[in-house]
Amino acid sequence: xFELIAPFFRHLYERTGLNxxxxxxxxxxxxxxxxxxxxxxxxxxxxxxxxxIGVVGAWTQRSQxxxxxxxxxxxxxxxxxxPPMIQLLFFYFALGAFTPxxxxxxxxxxxxxxxxWAVISFGIFGGAFNVEIFRAGLDAxxxxxxxxxxxxxxxxxxxxxxxxxxxxxxxxxxxxxxNLVSLAKTTSLAYVIAVPEMTYVLNQVWSDNIxxxxxxxxxxxxxxxxxxxxxxxxxxxxxxLVLPGYxx
Amino acid sequence: MTKRAxxxxxxxxxxERFFCRFVDWRVGAGLLVAFALSMAMASAQGAAQQAAPxxxxxxxxxxxFILKGFALNLVISFLAMAIATVLGIxxxxxxxSLIWLVRAPSRFVTHLLRNSPxxxxxxxxMLLLPVDIRLPGNQRVMFPDWIKxxxxxxxxxxxxxxxxxxxxxxxxxxxxxxxxxxxxxxRSQALRWIILPQCIRRAIPPWMNWYALxxxxxxxxxxxxxxxxxxxxxxxxxxxxxxxxxLIPFYLFLLCLFFIYIYPIAVWTRKLERKxxxxx
Amino acid sequence: xxxxxKSRTGDYRPWPxxxxxxxxxxxxxxxxxxxxxxxxxxxxxxxxxxCIIGPSGSGKSTLIRCINGLxxxxxxxxxxxxxxxxxxxxxxxxxxxKVGIVFQQFNxxxxxxxxxxxxxxxxxxxxxxxxxxEQRARALISKVRLTGKEDVYxxxxxxxxxxxxxxxxxxxxxxxxxxxxxxxxALDPETVKEVLLTIKELxxxxxxxxxxxxxxxxxxxxxxHIYFTDLGVIVEHGAPAQFFTNAKDPxxxxxxxxxx
Numbered sequence: 001x002f003e004l005i006a007p008f009f010r011h012l013y014e015r016t017g018l019n020x021x022x023x024x025x026x027x028x029x030x031x032x033x034x035x036x037x038x039x040x041x042x043x044x045x046x047x048x049x050x051x052x053i054g055v056v057g058a059w060t061q062r063s064q065x066x067x068x069x070x071x072x073x074x075x076x077x078x079x080x081x082x083p084p085m086i087q088l089l090f091f092y093f094a095l096g097a098f099t100p101x102x103x104x105x106x107x108x109x110x111x112x113x114x115x116x117w118a119v120i121s122f123g124i125f126g127g128a129f130n131v132e133i134f135r136a137g138l139d140a141x142x143x144x145x146x147x148x149x150x151x152x153x154x155x156x157x158x159x160x161x162x163x164x165x166x167x168x169x170x171x172x173x174x175x176x177x178x179n180l181v182s183l184a185k186t187t188s189l190a191y192v193i194a195v196p197e198m199t200y201v202l203n204q205v206w207s208d209n210i211x212x213x214x215x216x217x218x219x220x221x222x223x224x225x226x227x228x229x230x231x232x233x234x235x236x237x238x239x240x241l242v243l244p245g246y247x248x
Numbered sequence: 249m250t251k252r253a254x255x256x257x258x259x260x261x262x263x264e265r266f267f268c269r270f271v272d273w274r275v276g277a278g279l280l281v282a283f284a285l286s287m288a289m290a291s292a293q294g295a296a297q298q299a300a301p302x303x304x305x306x307x308x309x310x311x312x313f314i315l316k317g318f319a320l321n322l323v324i325s326f327l328a329m330a331i332a333t334v335l336g337i338x339x340x341x342x343x344x345s346l347i348w349l350v351r352a353p354s355r356f357v358t359h360l361l362r363n364s365p366x367x368x369x370x371x372x373x374m375l376l377l378p379v380d381i382r383l384p385g386n387q388r389v390m391f392p393d394w395i396k397x398x399x400x401x402x403x404x405x406x407x408x409x410x411x412x413x414x415x416x417x418x419x420x421x422x423x424x425x426x427x428x429x430x431x432x433x434x435r436s437q438a439l440r441w442i443i444l445p446q447c448i449r450r451a452i453p454p455w456m457n458w459y460a461l462x463x464x465x466x467x468x469x470x471x472x473x474x475x476x477x478x479x480x481x482x483x484x485x486x487x488x489x490x491x492x493x494x495l496i497p498f499y500l501f502l503l504c505l506f507f508i509y510i511y512p513i514a515v516w517t518r519k520l521e522r523k524x525x526x527x528x
Numbered sequence: 529x530x531x532x533x534k535s536r537t538g539d540y541r542p543w544p545x546x547x548x549x550x551x552x553x554x555x556x557x558x559x560x561x562x563x564x565x566x567x568x569x570x571x572x573x574x575x576x577x578x579c580i581i582g583p584s585g586s587g588k589s590t591l592i593r594c595i596n597g598l599x600x601x602x603x604x605x606x607x608x609x610x611x612x613x614x615x616x617x618x619x620x621x622x623x624x625x626k627v628g629i630v631f632q633q634f635n636x637x638x639x640x641x642x643x644x645x646x647x648x649x650x651x652x653x654x655x656x657x658x659x660x661x662e663q664r665a666r667a668l669i670s671k672v673r674l675t676g677k678e679d680v681y682x683x684x685x686x687x688x689x690x691x692x693x694x695x696x697x698x699x700x701x702x703x704x705x706x707x708x709x710x711x712x713x714a715l716d717p718e719t720v721k722e723v724l725l726t727i728k729e730l731x732x733x734x735x736x737x738x739x740x741x742x743x744x745x746x747x748x749x750x751x752x753h754i755y756f757t758d759l760g761v762i763v764e765h766g767a768p769a770q771f772f773t774n775a776k777d778p779x780x781x782x783x784x785x786x787x788x
Contacts, residue, residue, distance in 0.1 A: 074282070077275050081510045082503045083464040086478060090503060094495040136256050148635035148694075151596055152649040152701060153624045162652065166639050167254065175256050188365040192471060199367060212375050219368055227363050243638045245683015246254045254638055 002029055019211035020218070028205055035201030036222075042118055042197050043184045043226070049123025050183060054130025061135045072131060079128035084121075085189050091121040092193040118190040126183040133179060137172030138164065170241050177234040184230050185223065198222050276511040283504045286496075301488075303497045310484035311501075317480030318505055324398050324476070325463040331402035332462070333455070336409025343414045346435070354410070361407025366465050373400035374472050397469045405462050412454050416447035453521040460513050464506060477502055543609045543704065549574045549736055550595060550705055556603035557590055564590050566760035567604070572705070577737045579747040579768075582757040583783060588740040589632075591757070592707045595738065596627040608705065621653070628698030629707040632714050634690040636682040642669060642693045643678040646700045654701070661700070668696040672726050688719025692726050699730075706730065708739040744787055748772055756780045 009023035022032035060072045079087065096117055101108040112120075141164050149159040191199040199219060206215040288304065301309070342354035361369070373396055380390045420443050428438035470478040481502055485494045543549050548571035557565040564587040572578050580588045593599040595606060597613050597620055606613040608626055636645050646665040650656045669678055672692035682690050691711055698706060708727065712720045724746050731737050731750050741747055747754060748768045755765040756777075764777045772788075775781045 074275055074279055077511075078279050078503075078507070081276075081460075081464075081514055082506050083467045085465075085467045086499060086502050086506065089478070090496075090499040094499045097492040097495050133256075140254065140256055142254075142633075142635070144631060144633050144635045145637065147598060148631060149637075151598060151624055151627075151629045152697070153621045153653045154649070155621075155653075158652060162648070163637055167637075170639065171254055171256055185363075185365040188367045189468075191367060192468075199365075199371075203371075216368075216372055216376065219371070220364060223365055223368055224360075224363065243254050243683055244681030245685075246638060 002026065018214055019209060020214050021209050021211060022202075022205060022215075022218070028209070031201050031205060035196060035198045038115065038195065038201075039187070039197035039199075039222075040226075042115065042122075042187050042190055042195065043230075045119040046122035046126060046187055047180050047183060049119055050126030050130050050180075053123060053127025054134045057127060057131030058134035058138060061131060062138060076128045076131055079125050084125050084186055085192060087125055088118065088121045088189055088193060092117040114190075114193045114195050118187070118193060118195045122183060122187055122190075125186070126179065129179045129183075130176065133172050133175045134168065136175070137168035140171045141167045167243075170243055173234070173238050173241060177231065177238060180234065181227055181231050184227060188223070276507070276515070279507065280504065283500055283507070286500060303491070303493045306484075306488045306494055307497050307501055310481070310488065310498075313484055314477055314481045314498075314501065314505070317475055317477040320394065320474070320476045321463065321466040321469075322509075324394065324401060324466050324469065325459065328398045328401040328405065328462055329459050331399065332405035332409055332458075335402065336406040337413055339406060339410035340413025340417075341439075343410055344417050358407045358410045358414075361404050362411060364404070366401075366404050367468060367471075369403050370397065370400045370468055370471070373397070373403070393472055394469070394474050397472060397474055401462055401465060401469075405458050408458055409455065412451050412458075413447065416450045417443055419450065420446055449524050453517050453524065456513060456517045456520070460510050460517070463510060467502075467506075477505060543574055545574050547610075548572055549609055550738065551607045552591075552595075552604070553606075554604040555591070555594060555601050555606060557587070557594060557599065557601045564760050565594070565601070568757070568760075568762055569604075570755060570762065570765070572736060572738060574704075574736055575734045576752045577731045577750050578739065578753050578755065579751040580738070580740045580755045580757060581742070581744070581747060581783075582763075586757045587760045588757055589709050592629070592709050592738060592740050595705075595707055596624055596629050598629070625654075625701055626704045627707060628701055628703035628705070629709065630691070630694050630698055630711050632710040634682070634687070634694045634714075636690055636694055636697070638682050641679045641681055642674065642685065642696075645682070645693055646697045649697070650700050665696070665700055668699050669693070671699075671729075672696045673722065686719055687715045688722045691715065691719075691723045695723075695726055695730070705736045705738065708737065708741070710740050710742065712741070712743060742787070744772075744784075756783065758783070 006024040006029075009020045013019050013021075013024070022028045057072050057075070060068045063069065092114060096110060096112065096114075099110055099112050101110045145163060145167070146159055149163045154162065187197065188199045190197050191203070194200060202215045202219045206212045339354050339358060342350050343358060345351045345354070374393070377391060377396050377399070380388045382388055417439075424442055424446070425438060428442045433442065466476060467478045469476050470482070473479060475483075481498050485491075485498050488494060550572040552568055552570050555565050555568040556563065568587075568591060570578070580591065582588055590599055594601050595608065595613065597618070601614055604614070608623060611623060611626075612618060613623060636642075637648070640648060643662070643665055646668055647658070647661050650661045650664070651658055666678065669675060672695055674689060674692055674696070677685065677689060677693075682693065685693065695706075695711075711727070712723055715723065720743070724743065727737065727739070728746075728750050737750075739747070739751075751768050753765060754768050754771045756763045756771070756775075756779075758779050764771070764775060764780045771780075772784065775784060
């Protein structure tokens with residue numbers, strides 16, 4: 001792959017001065033690929049954690065205990081009404097300063113890396129939105145449909161797994177798509193705690209090589225691509241799972 | 249069963265409409281108490297270890313400095329919102345133009361501005377906008393960093409306001425256009441006197457919502473060493489000896505600061521939204 | 529899941545014809561301060577078709593929902609095949625296998641096809657072999673005249689078609705008694721007929737049916753016995769011929785003069 005594109009971009013640089021160094025310099029290419037990999041992993045784990053938190057939170061919101069409901073409620077408000085960047089800094093610097101480190105033979109490394117803190121922070125931030133989405137999805141399953149299941153002898157658990165959950169998930173999906181795409185964009189903030197994802201890597205590349213416009217273009221294209229792919233995949237899932245006859 | 253069943257109003261839940269259904273001042277107050285308690289606890293822990301002024305005392309010393317930074321956050325947010333509103337309405341009107349050559353590019357720009365991460369837009373503006381521009385009369389207009397960052401923050405919001413306008417205009421029933429046409433209004437007259445006045449009510453809650461989101465994004469300015477609340481807080485911690493004990497109180501204070509400012513806006517927006525929902 | 533019987537044919541003993549299959553005795557039900565049922569008593573014999581009519585808000589739907597235990601009652605007794613519905617130790621599953629209910633709003637599962645809707649309960653709850661259930665389900669769907677719609681989702685069916693799938697879905701559990709809660713109230717006038725026809729055929733097959741309905745002509749045609757309720761009590765009851773022509777109570781007469 002690299003051998004294939006390298007001559008073209010080297011030529012492009014020599015002819016026009018457009019310096020897409022990540023496509024012809026092996027070292028920079030390695031950085032670039034590592035950046036993509038970290039960035040995609042960051043997106044994947046953040047979205048996953050936010051979904052898990054969303055599901056658990058939605059369950060708790062429907063629980064009988066007012067204390068639990070209050071806690072989840074407070075969590076949602078706290079994380080929705082404060083800047084995600086300060087949340088990230090708080091997790092990484094303030095809480096990170098008090099997590100133990102391990103001796104890696106000569107140097108110490110905190111148990112929780114900046115990458116993991118970013119995942120935790122974005123997961124919790126995105127989760128605050130997902131709780132509401134899943135809860136609304138559960139609430140939107142009509143009581144009467146559940147009654148029908150009950151009168152057909154479904155037990156509570158059978159109703160939950162065969163009727164409530166499949167319906168709630170489908171109902172939630174469009175709202176979820178929006179939120180997950182937003183969260184994927186937000187992960188670029190990991191730059192501030194030096195997680196070597198795309199924004200951070202290209203920043204280093206353009207500082208080293210003074211080719212800001214070219215790398216900026218690349219960064220733009222990268223996010224457009226990632227956001228488009230994610231949205232396309234989720235929309236495809238939506239279309240596959242749409243309740244026939246109840247489509248948009 | 250109606251065709252509306254089994255569906256959610258998607259917009260209600262996106263991050264772009266982050267006020268959830270139960271904004272309630274009591275929750276806000278409770279959270280503030282929790283913030284304050286954890287801040288006090290964290291600094292009490294730090295105080296036991298050190299002879300230097302306790303973290304809380306340090307925070308009090310630096311508080312005016314941080315608040316001065318926060319004032320800049322607010323100034324940036326006001327200005328950016330003003331720019332975004334004016335330009336966003338322009339872009340939105342272009343989006344509903346009947347002329348394809350106007351409509352298509354404005355749609356593309358709107359789409360681009362809405363779908364790029366804020367941080368990327370910030371980098372583009374901060375690094376690619378020149379420090380000054382020369383006007384014909386050999387006059388120079390300077391672009392200090394904080395002006396640049398204000399422009400950068402205005403851009404994504406502008407895209408979204410453009411989209412709010414388009415959505416609001418589209419949500420007006422076609423009967424309104426038709427009856428205006430029947431009364432011999434031209435398209436622009438109908439827009440000016442019939443359609444847009446009806447849009448304002450619908451557009452105000454999302455507009456406030458975007459203001460809140462914009463304000464919550466202003467800490468990103470600290471990446472470009474603009475002396476707003478976060479950079480000032482970090483500078484303060486540095487100057488006070490960069491003790492780890494300071495981290496929790498300082499960052500919690502920042503979170504509180506934004507929370508105190510944003511939460512009432514959230515409550516207010518929610519109230520307006522409910523009022524308008526009943527009205528329509 | 530409690531030890532589910534493989535099939536209900538094993539423990540099935542037909543209920544004798546002479547004893548009432550459903551029996552209500554002085555049933556009281558209130559929601560908070562509002563008493564909606566104030567001492568209802570009625571008996572239904574096997575194979576009988578009972579229609580309950582009355583003005584809106586007279587507690588008809590509540591009454592029918594009490595019979596399969598969806599709504600608990602405060603006082604009195606309801607027995608189905610000798611089993612006390614109001615007994616807290618009652619095995620609700622065994623009750624609901626005997627009593628099928630069809631709702632005003634159909635309440636089909638929108639994520640399953642018509643056939644899957646019908647098959648779901650026998651396969652999941654009764655653990656009957658899938659092939660056998662499918663055969664039965666297809667037969668039921670053709671019985672409600674929906675052959676060809678097996679793989680269509682509820683959202684793509686008309687109200688009348690959905691309601692007939694709902695009837696087939698209940699019948700798939702092989703109930704002894706069917707409850708119909710204003711099943712035509714949410715339908716377009718043109719689809720009402722097909723649903724009523726299905727119910728009529730069911731009644732002709734000897735199914736015990738209890739209907740809450742506003743279709744007076746239909747009630748007159750199919751019912752063996754008509755009950756008129758108002759304000760939570762049974763005002764008057766009798767065979768249709770006598771009930772519609774010869775009502776005694778002034779309230780009944782006033783109601784009939786309004787709807788007929």
